[in-house]
Amino acid sequence: MxxxxxxxxxxxxxxxxxxxxxxxxxxxxxxxxxxxxxxxxxxxxxxxxxxxxxxxxxxxxxxxxxxxxxxxxxxxxxxTQTPAMSLEVLCTFKEPNQHQEFFLMASLYSNRYYLLGTTFAIIALCVPFWFYRPPHFDIDVVLSGLYRLEASYRPFPQPQPGPLVIVGFGGCTDVTVNALTFFDSFGAASYTTRHSHRSPDASFELNSLEDVFDDFTQMFAAGAAAERYVRNQSLFELLVTKAIATVTNPNRLRETAERGTLSLGGNAPVMATRLAREGAEVTLVARLSSREIQALPSSVRVLAAPPNFGLPETPKTDVHLVLEYDKGVVWRNNTAPRANRYILIRDEENPRLSSLWPGLMSSWRKWGNHGGGVGKDESTFPDLLVVGGLQTMDNAVISPDIRWERMEALKHFLAVETPRATLVHFEMASFVETNFVANLTRALLPYVDSIGLNEQELPNLRSLLSKGRVASQASLSTPRAAVMLDEMREIWSLLAHPTQLPRVGVGLRRLSRLHLHTLGYQIVMVRRPAATMNIDFAAADRDLASDQRDIELGFAWPFARAAAAKASLIAHRHTCATASIDPELTRLLMDDSFAVTADPARWPSALHDGAIPRIRFDPSAPVSCWFEAEPVASVEGGGSKPPGGNSLTRVEICVAPVPVCRRVTRTVGGGDNISAAALRTQLVERKRRSG
Missing domain, CATH: 2.10.110.10 (Cysteine Rich Protein)
Structure with a gap:
């Protein structure tokens, strides 16, 4: 069967x-x-x-x-239509005085019903709002609950330096402008909309302004963040030159983005900055210009390839054009459902992974940021390695052989040079080239413990793993929690279960953490010990190497509830560009309750006594957490269902509402800040070990 x-x-x-x-x-x-x-x-x-x-x-x-x-x-x-009754009455009478008399009566008659109809319409619209009281309307109570959780994990003052973190690869200079104002300066209204849905396997390139406007329209309508490579060099240089001419700081980069400015950008520098602010000892692996390095916090140490690697001493600066828009603005008859950004790139340094070289880990032991420690021998290892910025290779104009060679170099670094005790996190991004991202998953995901992604990237990755292609359409900007939870289970089952790993290549690690960040909520899914597990017996299992036990048995990622709360608060602080949250500038998009699955037949592990659990929102305890068996997907194409998960472990899922900023100042870098803050929260209990 x-x-x-x-x-x-x-x-x-x-x-x-x-x-x-x-x-x-x-x-x-x-x-x-x-x-x-x-x-x-x-x-x-x-x-x-x-x-x-x-x-x-x-x-x-x-x-x-x-x-x-x-x-x-x-x-x-x-x-505003003329009531038909008035005209019919007017045509019934022949005498002039009758015309006037009954015309007046009919008009009054119809106007009376018009007013009554309008009154009832207003009442009908107001009644639902009058009787409906969102259980989470008290923003102050929700924020207090999130603040308590944020502070619950931090043992200040810290007696030891923070966790040791390596963040790679690369960086750039961001030019941030208002998207609609910028496009209007090119006479966008004179271009014909060619908006259509691309097939999943269609090749996609930006070679003209029409291409840019068309793709931007599709992303804008969905409120989706996107990053696109511009093939036409002349076009890209024209766009960047015009944008730079409008900035207020042409000679010095800001540490954080703001519209109308130049700033330090790229996944790696932004995540490195956030991790350092939260107390980690960070080494950024990147080839940056002196101006870009000056924009980093002094606590972040930059590590670049040595001269004998054969690269020019001064790297070429990669520029990203960040086009931001606000919620509710209108573009080509489309209204933006949320504030977001559309990024245009044409990188030359980053697609070549020029900041990755043989011997990187040994160089880190000699010159990396160790928090003032002296243990720089071969037994020293970082607590966390963060990999990001690989989307710059997507559709890049470099030789396929070079791109493949660099992906193999990254695979070797993760498989051979990175210690098994070091946790590896991959920050997902926007991809459109199916062949490249398929090769990327085979090279990278078998060596990853954790993945961070948003509501657009989650279905993209699921489609890639289950169907072998990138999703063809942008997702809703405010997706249902149950649907997102099912897609997270799908990815977990495809990457964490031994019978599914061959889909992306037999690897050295099993996925143990997923973090989804959306506009309205954060979801953190981590591996945990099963309630029935004998910890002492499992720890003595000879099949598990000593440096794998914490990860395999579910001890590697503590404080999932606090991490979800921290991520939610950082989402507001970053987009509103403020350290303190003003309840008057905050709204909640979370439903008063949600089902834990939209597909109970496929995910029986999510059920409780055969029923679908429903999570009720509690403002005083805003982060909801629960346990499930590790998700296991059905085997496609026949055959029996794989055994139900790992008996030693299960998953913990935490969902936190985001106090959404009503007055958005910036969107670029939001996901990187959110992911980095949550990672830092879950690294507190990592022990400094040697050997």
Missing amino acids: SSRCFISFLFGQPKLEKCVRCGKTVYAVERVEAGGQIWHKGCFRCGQCDVVLNLNSYKQADQQLYCGKHYQAMILAKN
Whole structure:
């Protein structure tokens, strides 16, 4: 019996729902429900302008979906029509005085009902708001709960230096501008929209302004962050030159981004800066210009390739053009569902991984940041290695042979040079080139303990691992928690279970941590010891090397609840550019409750006594955590279902609401700051060991 038949036998045949727009079957991962009807995510569109909608911004009337702009236009058109009754009464009488008398009476009659109708419409709109009281409306109570958790893990003052962290690879200079103002300076209104959905396997390049506007429109409509490589060098130089001409600090970089300025950018420098601010001893592996190094905190030590590696002494500065927009602004009949950014790049240093060289780890032992410690022998190892910035290789104009050779060099560094006791975190990013990202997963993911990603990158990675291709459409900017939890389980099962590892290559590590950061909530999933596990017996297992036990038995990532809270608070502080959170500038997008799974037949490990648990939001204890068996996916293509998880371990899942900033100052670097802060929280208990 096939696995799918076996599941149907146990749980019954799942109900197949049809999309009201296209009539095709809707599966759980792409399901949107509104007004008692079901849509695909891609079919949930305004009937007038075809813009993709989300559950926070759609309007519905007469079985038709509308965006805010066209809904208002439709209501206005209905309310300004001449009532048919007045004209009929006027045409019934022949005498002039009768014309006037009954015309006046009919007008008063129709106006009276018009006023009554308007009054009832207003009442109908207000009643739901009057009776509906969000259980988390008291922002102060929620913030107090998050503050308590944030402070719960920090043993200040620290008697020892913080954890030792290496962050790589590369860096850049960010030019941050307002997207719509910048595009208007190129006469964007005169260009024809060619907005369409690309097929998953289609090649995609930016060679003209039309290409840029078209891709930006698709990302803008979904409120999705994106980073794209510009093939046309002349076009990129034109864009960058015009943007730099508008900045206020052309001679000195800021440490953090702000619109209309130059700043130090790139995943690695931004994460290194945040980790250092939170008390870690950080070494940044990057080839940076002197101006870029000056923008780093003094506590971050920069490590670059030695002269004998054969690189020019002065690296070429890679520039990223960061185009930010605010929530609610309008572009080509699309309204932004959230504030976000669209980044254009054309890197030359970063795609070559020029900051990665043979002997990097031994160089770190000699010259890296060890917190003032003297133990710089071969037994010294970093507590954490963070890998980021690899999206600069996506679609890059370099030889495929060079790109493949550099990926093999990274694989060798992770597999051979990196100590097994060092935790490895990979910060996911925006990718569009299927062949490259498929090679990346085979080279990198078998050597990774932790992955950080957002609501766009999560379905992208799941699609890549399960279907072998990058997802073709942007996800909703505020996805349902149950759907995201199922996608996290899918990735966990594909990367953590021994029977699934061959999908990306047999590796030396099993995934033990996933961190999803979205606009409305944070989810941290980590491995934990099973409740029935005999810790002393498991620790004596000879099949586990001494430096693997903490990770394999679920002790490597403590304080998941505090990490989720910390990530939520950093999300607000970064986007609002403030150290203190003003409740008046804060809103919550979390539902009052959510189911832990949208697909119980596929994920029985999430059920409790055969029922789907529902998590209720408690403002005084805002972070919800629970345990499940380690997720195990069904084997596709027939065969029996793999055994249900590891009997020694389970997973802990923590969900925290984000106090969303109402007055966004910046979006770029948000994910990097959030991920780094959560990582630092979970490194507190790492012990400084040698050997």
